[in-house]
Amino acid sequence: AQSVAQPEDQVNVAEGNPLTVKCTYSVSGNPYLFWYVQYPNRGLQFLLKYITGDNLVKGSYGFEAEFNKSQTSFHLKKPSALVSDSALYFCAVRDDDMRFGAGTRLTVKP
């Protein structure tokens, strides 16, 4: 069965600095990979996905993610963090169904 791992519970960055939120995956076939963001008391919002094609995927709010097949990773990145990016971020993989990681809390400090 497919799975994802988010090795960091918490990521802290200063506003204006680049940010990276890490994700590794395990899947038997071709991976369908996703990133979602969750703000307090809200549902999950889709950020971006990798299905096929370019390894660098661009998504909402200036986020992007890099698919690396050899390292089975799909790290989320943003060149310049905003305080408003502070939220919970979930990596997910879809095979038969959608499986989520445990989440990483991103805090961007002014």
Place this chain on the structure above:
Amino acid sequence: EAGVAQSPRYKIIEKRQSVAFWCNPISGHATLYWYQQILGQGPKLLIQFQNNGVVDDSQLPKDRFSAERLKGVDSTLKIQPAKLEDSAVYLCASPRGVDAGELFFGEGSRLTVL
């Protein structure tokens, strides 16, 4: 397009009581998912419907949880009797498009069991 609607947003009950959550997915979408999100964890799939049929309910605690989607549109998730460990947010989701892959989530129903 309208999103995924869920109600109630919040519910507080005592253990051994029952509760029901309602979901109306994106119009016309055959697939519907219920997820359980315990505080500090990622969402865990409880059940997947395709129209009014169950595709996957392997992680649904069937001794206390039940779900139905009678007409292939709205769905109800019920817990009876509730336990303290059922305190969580219950999320409903449906795919954005036929082959799009990503899911659209509702705002969720937060359950507190005392």
